[in-house]
Amino acid sequence: MGKAACAIYSGQRYDVNSSAVIPKNKSNLPALWAFCESGDFSKQVRLLDNSLKLAPKTLLKVSFDLDHWTKVAEQKYPHGLPEPYTDDPTQWIFHGHPCGSVVWDEESKWTAHGALRTDDTVLQVAVARLLGYRWPAELDPEMELAEEQREWVKRCEALLGHVDRDGIVCLPAVRGERRAVDRLEALLAEAYGDQWSAATRSKLLESVDHAGKGLESWLGDKFFAQHCKLFQNRPFIWHIWDGLKDGFSALVNYHKLDYKALETLTYTYLGDWITQQKKQITDGIDGAEARLAAAEALQKSLELILEGEEPYDIFVRWKPLEEQPIGWHPDLNDGVRLNIRPFLSVPDVKKKDAGVLMHKPNIHWKKDRGKDVESAPWYDLGPQLGGAKGDRINDYHITLAAKAAAK
Template sequence: MTSYKKFREKLLQQDTWHLIARLGEGGFDSSAAAGAFVAMINLSRGSSVQQAEGLFAERADGHLIRGMDVSEPRTAAEKAAGLLTTEIKSVEQAKQLDNPDAVIVFQIIDADFLLSKVATINYGSKPGQTDRVIRYHWELFGITVKWQLLESTPSSLGHYSGKEKICLTLDEVEKQGITQFGIRSADIWGKNGIIQSQIREMPYSIYCGMLFDNNTSVLVQDEVNYLPSLFSFIKSGAYLSAVRKLNQKLDVAAHTMVKVPFDLDHWTKVAEEKYPNGLPKPYSNDPTQWIFHGHPYGSVVWDEKTKWTAHGSLRTDDTVLQVAVARLLGYRWPAEQDTEMELADEQREWVNRCETLLPFADEDGIVCIPPVRGEAAAADRLLNLLAAAYNLHPSPSGRGAGGEGWSNDILAELLKNASHAGKSLETWLRDKFFAQHCKLFQNRPFIWHIWDGLRDGFSVLINYHKFDAKLMESLIYLYLGDWITRQKQDIAAGIDGAEEKLAAAENLKKKLELIKKGEAPHDIFVRWKPLQEQPIGWNPDLNDGVRLNIRPFMTVGNVKKKGAGILHDKPNIKWNKDRGKDVETAPWYHLGPEYGGKEGDRINDHHLTLAEKLTARKNIE
């Protein structure tokens, strides 16, 4: 740790080190010590010169520290056993002072050429009030002028990751008076680099030049183009190993990340072999990334033969159906809406191919799973979209199912990969879609599955981005109203089960009307907005995020599953107080004591009556 640098220097200069056993994480049996990184140290007061005639005498001018490392075994018992058999290494005590920050390591560090000579490490910005200023990109339809792309913790999966989030623009932060937003490293925005997490395995990704948060740091090269060499070094695992020799702390200090030895000649040769054409432009087949192309089965991969991006075999993974449903409901990805976004050529080609799927998107973003109001059932409409995608767009590479056109075999494979093997697309939509959607999109769903609790009852998919007050009325009085009318007709015709369906549908109608009205406790509460700006009834501001706007649908009362309300499944969403403390001028600064907390607590699960909201607005007017 940096804060112990002077202490290490003092101990190395004034005392004699004998034995170090690096135990690492899990060095104690007690669970209370979980997360502690432990070492055992044996040393004597006084320098080795002073002790030259003493019990521990060795060569006074080159005293050796003995050390062993049992940090890899997971349990304390395994570490104890390892202490009896692990190789003992020796390092010269005086030379530890030459190491970066005087860290003590069991290997000799060649400090002749450190990474810091060709690159700098840059700290990420600290967006205060994270839950207010940051969203997942799919919580809004398109990146409006209030928002900017944000890069955060990578996953090391592929060349590009960590591109899920967006953040309020600096102008909007200032406009809203958010004072706890710390900007750092703005001078490197727009530059090329490598973004890394500082935690544990330090996952990495190619940096796209955007604002990045304090969960990450960005390695930026100096004037010469060493980026492929740096990326090769990191990708090989040698970089992580070198960093961990210097710092075993869970959260590595950013400045340590460039104090490792870097063999420029070696890694330049490696890069010439692995990346002769340079690092690839942005590409991803992951629908959670804002660089995703948006095509249900499109695939862009890294080709080891050409050492560049290429069209891959067409995807049949568990995200294909999710993407298709999103497109059916009218959703489009940020890369489709931003013609200036830098993308690999193949990625941009798939973006362009999405244009021919636009006619299949539902106009109002309300798609019923059973046929309602003369519209075809959702499964039939989804099949038409999938067939068009596969038949109209053969694989650009000539490989994969797309070149052969749509078939039942492809559908079977898609359902199998979506954990619904041997069953129908209709039952997947009813039973599996929403839970999988919530899991994929980090429990911030943008396609909502609303139902009446009956497996064969009223069930509808809603595009959250379009679902305003007007469409709420359409859902209640046109779509659900049509379903209720049909059940009444079926009762008159003596059809079994119609009475149960009618009762369930009318119960759902009452719950939707409660949400539409918005009386407490079926209201939306936004903790950073004053009383006069709180939504009245179902009139949400999408900028407030799914977490807050979905609350009345989950708390209005369960139609089937506990805690899910009128949603088919329960997203893992909580309205606990947010971390941190509000400034005294915050509109709900004094709310905390009502919930057993303190003033300044960032309370979210609060309810306001319509009378309170209307009176506040009237007073303003």
């Protein structure tokens, strides 16, 4: 059973899977947080209840030694609790800077700027920024943040000139755009300033298990798998390729990948690559025929996704038939798990069950836990697939004709 994780509550909405623990006396908040932060609170909760879904009343049964934890808080937080800060890009309050750092200074007992980071998240953040992703803290000037955290948010503005407009960055030089590695290196140089060097690049590559190799091969071989791992198999930067090491390969920002963007990838970027290969065949360049065949096969797969005929469709179990997307018209609110399915369902270009993606995220479309209510749009679907009414089915396909008729 997993631990009962704790975090400082800053007022966002939450559902029954979370609870806000609020002291009656606000002055006791540092002591309460010291208790929760120590891990003792979570351990006690699990001794009382180790079920998958915690009941809020369980949290009120935990014993709390106010005097002890007040002393702990006075030693650790003599100036009070700090404003929110983190260098973790998976967190809502992350500042968004590839190498910026905010740390807890034990001497001053307050937040402070840390040394520029070279950990395994730096390259991930840099690639995401290149593709146009921005963190919530950058878009919300009212968000409560530590002073140093807000400073790094401000410094992110200097990196906006490196952002790709359409959220499509090809690894090879295509359509007059520079190679992805050159653009990434330029962004990193801007981020590090006078601390950017060959030694810094080497540290970054070592941190992502790519020591002694280059940024280009890391982008092509390891970026996407590491991206999936870091963001818990809900990738928002997708690596689409044709299966050849020297073939067509592109990183795309899923949040910008609407129908028009996928068309642009299919016919403009990939189309330019196909034109290049045809010219190389005419010029007698080795490997061009294989690259052309792989690129044309990829184009056909992307066309299948654009069209969205089953089994290359999107199915959303909480939407009625008339609201199911026709073709590649994803609703971001439905989540990566459902919207990525067509890209994994088309013929594999290399890796088993990865479709046209460089790596297969740990994603499945088995039925979800629990039962739907009778008013759910697909409540009666289960028996058709050998299950029961109310089964929360995800692995289901609908023809374009059926969707069009319902519309």
